[in-house]
Amino acid sequence: MSNVRLDVNFCRGFFPPLANGEAYLENAGGSYAPRHVIEAIEAYMRECQCQPSWRFAASRSARERLDRSQSLIAEAINADRDEIVIGPSTTLNVYVLAHALAPLLERGSEIVVTNQDHEANGGAWRRLAERGVVVREWRVDPLSGDLDLEALDALLGPRTRLVCFPHVSNIVGSLNDARAITARAHAVGAMVCIDGVATVAHQLPDMKSLDADFYLFSTYKMYGPHLAVLYAKREHMEAASNQNHFFHEGNVPEKLHPGGLSYESAASIAGIVDYLEAVHAHHFDAEDNDLRARLAKVYGLFQTQESSLMARVLDYLAGRTDIRLIGRDTSDATRRAPTFSVTVAGRDPGDVAARLAERGVCVGHGHFYAYRCVDALGIDPARGVLRFSMVHYNTLEEVDRLTAAMDAIA
Ligand SMILES: Cc1ncc(COP(=O)(O)O)c(C=O)c1O
Structure with a gap:
C-alpha cells in the first residue's frame, strides 16, 4: 500500500471550469474534461x-x-x-x-x-x-x-x-x-x-x-x-x-x-489517457513500463480520495434523519461509488437542487433515465431523487459546502 496521496490541486489545475467558483457535484451526469482533451x-x-x-x-x-x-x-x-x-x-x-x-x-x-x-x-x-x-x-x-x-x-x-x-x-x-x-x-x-x-x-x-x-x-x-x-x-x-x-x-x-x-x-x-499519465508522472517515479500498471496506481489514488469524500458525506447523512440515502452506507470504494441519491422528507428534489444552485452547489435531480430503478425504490419517478456525485478532483471543502447549504435550506 503506497503512502502517496492524490495532489488534488494538481489535478484541478487541468480542469478549467473548476475555477469558476462553483462546487461541481454532478459528475455522474458528466465529468469535466482536462486540458489534454480540450x-x-x-x-x-x-x-x-x-x-x-x-x-x-x-x-x-x-x-x-x-x-x-x-x-x-x-x-x-x-x-x-x-x-x-x-x-x-x-x-x-x-x-x-x-x-x-x-x-x-x-x-x-x-x-x-x-x-x-x-x-x-x-x-x-x-x-x-x-x-x-x-x-x-x-x-x-x-x-x-x-x-x-x-x-x-x-x-x-x-x-x-x-x-x-x-x-x-x-x-x-x-x-x-x-x-x-x-x-x-x-x-x-x-x-x-x-x-x-x-x-x-x-x-x-x-x-x-x-x-x-x-x-x-x-x-x-x-x-x-x-x-x-x-x-x-x-x-x-x-x-x-x-x-x-x-x-x-x-x-x-x-x-x-x-x-x-x-x-x-x-x-x-x-x-484522457494523457491526463492520467500526467497524474502518474506527478506522483510516481517512471519505473512502470506498462500503461495499465501506471493507470492502476492513478486510479488507486483516485479511490482513496473518493473514499474520504464518501466518509464525509456519510457522516453528515447519519445526522439527518429526514434524508433517505439510497444504496450502501459505506465509504469502501470497492463496494460503492461516490454517487449519492437521496430523498429529503417533504421536499421536492428539483426545488432543493434549485436552492443549492443559488448557493453555487451543482447537483442533479430526477430519475436520470433509471426510471424503473427509482420506481422500484418506491419513489415517484416524476419527482425522482436528488443526486450529488463526486470524482477524484472534488474536495472535502466542496462536500462541506454542500452539507452547509443542505442545512441552510432544511
Ligand atoms: C449508468 C448509465 N448508463 C448509460 C448511460 C447513457 O449513456 P449515453 O448518454 O452515452 O447514452 C448513462 C448516462 O447517464 C448512465 O449513467
Missing part, C-alpha cells in the same frame, strides 16, 4: 479536420490521432484495439448491439435484464420480446436497491443467452460484483452485457479479468468527450450480424459501427 479537439480541428486515411499529410495525421485514441483506450481496459468500437453514445451502442445480436437469439431463448439499470442497457434488450425472445427481469431489493445474486440464480437456466446488468448503478451507486455475475451467467452458457458508464470515472475495468462478453461506457463520464466505447469479445464481434454497409460484412470492428462520428472528439479520447 486541446486535442482544438488541435484536430485546427490542423487536420479532413477525411482521415488519405495519402496527404493532414489526412495521415488525422488517422494517426484517431488510431492513437483507439489503441490507448483499448489498452487502458485491457482489450485489443479491434475489440472496441467508438460510437456516439452508450445508448446508441447498445441499440446497435441489440440489433446485431437479435438474429442469433432464437425464439424462446431467454435474456435477463435488471430494473437497476439506466434504460440504455434495458430498453433495447426488452424490445427483443417483439421477436419472441423471453425477457426476464432481475429486480432490486426495494429498500437497499441491491441486486441479489441468489435472485439471479432463480432466473438463469439452459435457455438463457444473455444477462445485462450495470457494473455500478447511476442511482444506487453500489458496485455489483461483475465477476461473480459473469461467472454465473457463463456457467449456464449465457453471455453478459455490462453497463460500465457509472464505473469508469472511479475504477478502470479489466476486460480480460472480468471475462466480459460486452462492456460499454461513455467517455464523457471519464473526463473525455461526448462519445462512448463498446467492447465486444472478438468471437462475439465476429458472430454478430453486420450493422454497417454490405461491403463491411466481416470487417471487425466496423461491422458494429454504422455511420461516422465526431472525429475531433474521437481524437481527443487519447487526451
Whole structure:
C-alpha cells in the first residue's frame, strides 16, 4: 500500500471550469474534461479536420490521432484495439448491439435484464420480446436497491443467452460484483452485457479479468468527450450480424459501427489517457513500463480520495434523519461509488437542487433515465431523487459546502 496521496490541486489545475467558483457535484451526469482533451479537439480541428486515411499529410495525421485514441483506450481496459468500437453514445451502442445480436437469439431463448439499470442497457434488450425472445427481469431489493445474486440464480437456466446488468448503478451507486455475475451467467452458457458508464470515472475495468462478453461506457463520464466505447469479445464481434454497409460484412470492428462520428472528439479520447499519465508522472517515479500498471496506481489514488469524500458525506447523512440515502452506507470504494441519491422528507428534489444552485452547489435531480430503478425504490419517478456525485478532483471543502447549504435550506 503506497503512502502517496492524490495532489488534488494538481489535478484541478487541468480542469478549467473548476475555477469558476462553483462546487461541481454532478459528475455522474458528466465529468469535466482536462486540458489534454480540450486541446486535442482544438488541435484536430485546427490542423487536420479532413477525411482521415488519405495519402496527404493532414489526412495521415488525422488517422494517426484517431488510431492513437483507439489503441490507448483499448489498452487502458485491457482489450485489443479491434475489440472496441467508438460510437456516439452508450445508448446508441447498445441499440446497435441489440440489433446485431437479435438474429442469433432464437425464439424462446431467454435474456435477463435488471430494473437497476439506466434504460440504455434495458430498453433495447426488452424490445427483443417483439421477436419472441423471453425477457426476464432481475429486480432490486426495494429498500437497499441491491441486486441479489441468489435472485439471479432463480432466473438463469439452459435457455438463457444473455444477462445485462450495470457494473455500478447511476442511482444506487453500489458496485455489483461483475465477476461473480459473469461467472454465473457463463456457467449456464449465457453471455453478459455490462453497463460500465457509472464505473469508469472511479475504477478502470479489466476486460480480460472480468471475462466480459460486452462492456460499454461513455467517455464523457471519464473526463473525455461526448462519445462512448463498446467492447465486444472478438468471437462475439465476429458472430454478430453486420450493422454497417454490405461491403463491411466481416470487417471487425466496423461491422458494429454504422455511420461516422465526431472525429475531433474521437481524437481527443487519447487526451484522457494523457491526463492520467500526467497524474502518474506527478506522483510516481517512471519505473512502470506498462500503461495499465501506471493507470492502476492513478486510479488507486483516485479511490482513496473518493473514499474520504464518501466518509464525509456519510457522516453528515447519519445526522439527518429526514434524508433517505439510497444504496450502501459505506465509504469502501470497492463496494460503492461516490454517487449519492437521496430523498429529503417533504421536499421536492428539483426545488432543493434549485436552492443549492443559488448557493453555487451543482447537483442533479430526477430519475436520470433509471426510471424503473427509482420506481422500484418506491419513489415517484416524476419527482425522482436528488443526486450529488463526486470524482477524484472534488474536495472535502466542496462536500462541506454542500452539507452547509443542505442545512441552510432544511
Ligand atoms: C449508468 C448509465 N448508463 C448509460 C448511460 C447513457 O449513456 P449515453 O448518454 O452515452 O447514452 C448513462 C448516462 O447517464 C448512465 O449513467
